[in-house]
Amino acid sequence: MLGAARIAPAALIKPARAVPDAMVAAVAARDPERARAFAARHSIPRVHPDYDQLLADPELDAVYIPTPNGLHARWTLAALAAGKHVLCEKPLTSNEDQAREVADAADAAGLVVMEAFHYRYHPVMARVRGLIDEGAIGAVRHVRATMCFPLPRFSDIRYRLDLAGGAMMDAGCYAVNALRLIGGEPKVSSARATLRSPGVDRAMTARLDFPDGATGELIASLWSRHLLGLSLRVTGDAGWLRVFNYLMPGMYHRLTWHSGGRTHRERVAGESTYTHQLRAFVSAVREDAPVPTSARDGVANMRVIDDIYRAAGLAPRK
Incomplete structure (x- = not known):
C-alpha cells in the first residue's frame, strides 16, 4: 500500500x-x-x-x-x-x-x-448488461447516471485543484464509467459546472450522445441540491431498467426493470464490491485474465472527463 x-x-x-x-x-x-x-x-x-x-x-x-x-x-x-x-x-x-x-x-x-x-465487479452489473444484451428493454435510447454525495468539508483534498480535485473527478468518474458500460463511447454535447473555487467544480451536469443515436445524462456532485444520488437508469424502446445504489450493491441495492407491461424487482447476490474486485485483480495478475477497468479503458474514461470539463468551460486537470 x-x-x-x-x-x-x-x-x-x-x-x-x-x-x-x-x-x-x-x-x-x-x-x-x-x-x-x-x-x-x-x-x-x-x-x-x-x-x-x-x-x-x-x-x-x-x-x-x-x-x-x-x-x-x-x-x-x-x-x-x-x-x-x-x-x-x-x-x-x-x-x-x-x-x-x-x-x-x-x-x-x-x-x-x-x-x-469496484462496482463493475459485482454480479448485479453483469445482470444489468445481460438484460440489455438479451433485449429485455429493447434498444437503448437514454441512459442517466447519478453519483452525488455530500462533502461539506471544503478543506478536503477533493476540492484542491493542485491535486486534481473536483466533483467530476471524484464522483463523476463513476457516472462516466457507468454510462460507457451501457452506451459505448460517447461524445459530450454540453456540460455545466457549479464551482466551489476557481477551476474546481463541486457539481457537474453533462449531456452525451452515443454512436447508435442514444443519449446520456450525468449528474455528479460533492455539494449541491442533489445531496444523495446513486442511481443508474436505462430507457429502451420497449421498457426501462433502474439500479438503485449501483455503487455499493453489496451493502444494499435494488434492480428494477419494466417490459411487456410487467415490472420485475430483483436483488443479485454477491459479496462486497471490493472483494469481487480484488479477486479479479488476483486473477489478472496470476492468470492474465482480462479486466474491464484496465489502463486502456482508463484512457477512454479520462477522455470523456476531459471533454466534460472543456464543455463546461473549465480546463482538464493537470
Whole structure:
C-alpha cells in the first residue's frame, strides 16, 4: 500500500482476508509514524520509510495506490518501472494524456494496471448488461447516471485543484464509467459546472450522445441540491431498467426493470464490491485474465472527463 488512506481498510485490507491469494504485506506513508500506527492497527507485517523503498521491495508483487488523484499517474508509472502490478484508485490519472502514458507503460512492461471501479465487479452489473444484451428493454435510447454525495468539508483534498480535485473527478468518474458500460463511447454535447473555487467544480451536469443515436445524462456532485444520488437508469424502446445504489450493491441495492407491461424487482447476490474486485485483480495478475477497468479503458474514461470539463468551460486537470 502506497499511503495509509482512509479508504484502504474497506477497499483492500478486509477483502484480502477473504481472498486467499492476496496478502497486504507492506505499507508506506508520507508520515512514517502514521504508517507504523496503521500497520499495527491492521496487522501489516512490514513498514517502509517511503514510497520509493516500498517499490524497491523484491518480495512485493503488486501495489495499491490510494493517494490523491493528482499523484496517481506519478506513482503508477514508478510502480510499473519497479516491475509491480498496480491496483489504482479512481480516477486513474488527472487527464487523458497521463492515462495514455500509463497504459502504454503497462503494455510495454507486460504488467496489470487496474482502475478501482469496484462496482463493475459485482454480479448485479453483469445482470444489468445481460438484460440489455438479451433485449429485455429493447434498444437503448437514454441512459442517466447519478453519483452525488455530500462533502461539506471544503478543506478536503477533493476540492484542491493542485491535486486534481473536483466533483467530476471524484464522483463523476463513476457516472462516466457507468454510462460507457451501457452506451459505448460517447461524445459530450454540453456540460455545466457549479464551482466551489476557481477551476474546481463541486457539481457537474453533462449531456452525451452515443454512436447508435442514444443519449446520456450525468449528474455528479460533492455539494449541491442533489445531496444523495446513486442511481443508474436505462430507457429502451420497449421498457426501462433502474439500479438503485449501483455503487455499493453489496451493502444494499435494488434492480428494477419494466417490459411487456410487467415490472420485475430483483436483488443479485454477491459479496462486497471490493472483494469481487480484488479477486479479479488476483486473477489478472496470476492468470492474465482480462479486466474491464484496465489502463486502456482508463484512457477512454479520462477522455470523456476531459471533454466534460472543456464543455463546461473549465480546463482538464493537470
